[in-house]
Amino acid sequence: MKKTYLGTISALALMTTGGMAFADAHSGPLKVGILVTLEGTYAVPGEDGVRGIKLAMEQAGNMAGGREIELTTVSTDTTPDSAVRGARKLVEQDGVDIVIGPLSGSEGIAIRDYSKTQPDVTFINGISGAQEATYVDPSENFFRYNMEGAQWSAGLGDYVVNEKGYKTVATIGEDYSFIYTQVLGFAIGFCQAGGEITERFWVPLGTKDFGSIIASLPDDVDAIYLGLGGGDAVNFLNQYQQAGGEANLIGGTIMVDGTVLNSKGSAKDALIGVPSSGPQADTYDGEKWVAYVDAYKEMFPDGFPTPSLFATGYYNSTNAMLQCVEQVGGNLGEGQADFRDCLKNLQLDAPNGMITLDENRQAIGTNFITEVQEQPDGTLANNVVNVVDGVDQRLGLSKEAFDAIGLPSRDAPECKTSY
């Protein structure tokens, strides 16, 4: 019995010292927390995000404003629960001053809410792209240097009407908020340019069998907009080809990314000539972009052939943080006020174009319209056909007009020639 007590008491003592160690002081190097997805479906893009951070840190020599930067990484699994848990650990346990992340849309909304309860910490979004994160109830200390789903569609609608001559379009999209937002961005441009969306189909994420959708596709439309990603996109293209489909296609941002273009089989051939849009383009010949891609390839020979938009997102956020820490000389100021002032007014000369923030601390940036082209070596790549500068979150509409559209959903926005 005595031994049992001894055991209990030593366990108690251990726990007490452990508890003491948790109280941590804010001194020494600048502590920065990284919130990134390293498990589940998005683990591979998440790892590329980490490459973006490493690249930015390496280029700055792990220093900013005379202070060493100490990174702490926490993994999430794209659910909002895990994001808030990870952020809590970084802020309350590791005592970081700045958090960079998260990766996915609904995580971003959860982190925005959490950031309101931690006014002394600055949150810089990684690459999460939900519109609500900055447009609805924005948080004073949540900054986003990447554009979101609707902005990534900016200019595409106009391009397909005026250059491709598509007047009527049906949309097929995965049934969740990111695609709603993408369709919203596309529809606003497309309908204003005089196009008409005849039907919208929504399929659950992870759909394997598109037979019923393909059968009900209308024949009398000029083109079909595809808001699908990864395996869903490949499945759709396969089945669409087998069914003898020959309509023109328009791709959402994740429809024509590397995963689909590099897939095996002939399904992807249906994508040749397909216009699409996004915040970066692999074959863009901007000077900063080329330098960035070269640096990435040199540092990560076993990374992707070109940095994914996840790497670019985290790279830009880390750079924004580093530049502002440099500007305030490593002293973040009372309640980080100086640092946040700098973040708000920063003109980030990013590889994918100039980025500034609006009054909600949301990025205004550059969007790229691309077309899939067959390269001389038989592979497919996105070719830049148009560059749209200064894309803001309201896509050029007034606040009243944009609010009147409502949050993106299955049937919002309506297709109108003016908003």
Added chain:
Amino acid sequence: MVAIDSPRTTTTDLRRRIASVPPAYWVLGILLLIIPAFASDFVMFQIMGWTFILGLIALSLMFLGGYGGMVSLAQMAFAGFAGYMVAIFGDSAISGISQGWPWWIVIPLALFLTVIFATAVGWLAVRTEGIYTIMITLAIAAAFFYFTRQNYELFNGFQGFNSVLPPELFGIDWRGPEAFYYLTMFWAVTGFGAVLYVSRAPFGLALQGVRDNPRRMAALGYNVTAHRVAAYAFAAVIAGIGGILLTWQSAQISPGTVGIQSAIDILVIAVIGGLRHPIGAFIGAFIFVLLKTFAVDVLIALGLGGERFQLLIGMGFLIIVFFSPDGLLGLWEKLKASRRRDPLTGGQR
């Protein structure tokens, strides 16, 4: 261990009962009460709060598995269901769906509906045995996950509900670290006590009889099916409380919360803790939370890449199950038994 119930409770009886509470319980109880004096907010809210919540949900599985012999993977679905009900009938940021009713209607209603849901599932599942019970409950967990993800009218699809907060009762913010710590601890202790009590009450004893030999129990005149279904209903109350607390802790509920992964996490917690005794669920939850939270740091401290932290978590679980199929509780029992045995004669000391 608490003494076996006697028919009457008098003061001397009560005193004897208090005296019979094992000292380890006192130490643990006092330790749990004074943790807020020295632990950080993070430890209280995140580590301990999450431990109690996951422990409660695992406890409901431990009750079904340990006493009823039915391993149910649907416990996380029941917990999530209760959380969803609170979000739907109570308050959240999704004002189009949330009804905003007062908490004293919402919480009992949520638990009541959870019990009905679980009873229906139980009624279906108890007709199967062993691996088929696991399969049918896994199917229900998966179906519930996909249903919440695709139903927009009621469950708000992929996004779920955010800003689901506990009521400000007695002017206390129940999501504050201390308040939430005590709130979750209270329910964890209540759940623990309830399971311990039921396990020694006639119902629990009959349930254990059903587990060991259903045919004999049926011959003795016990309704085997009814006992098993009732066990599901009772376990659902515990899981439901855990689910509501979980929803309050992360202030949101979405399909990700009730995914297959979380259902399996609950099974892992119950197994590494051990299914023999209710405390196993909480021990398992504590270890699970520590591994989930600090595995990345351990790897980085060892100079390895943080990306492979899942490997460390998996190995931790594997080692526990390898050395003791009964989980940590089994390890503890083994240790006790080996210390009691005389190394020379092999007999009892």
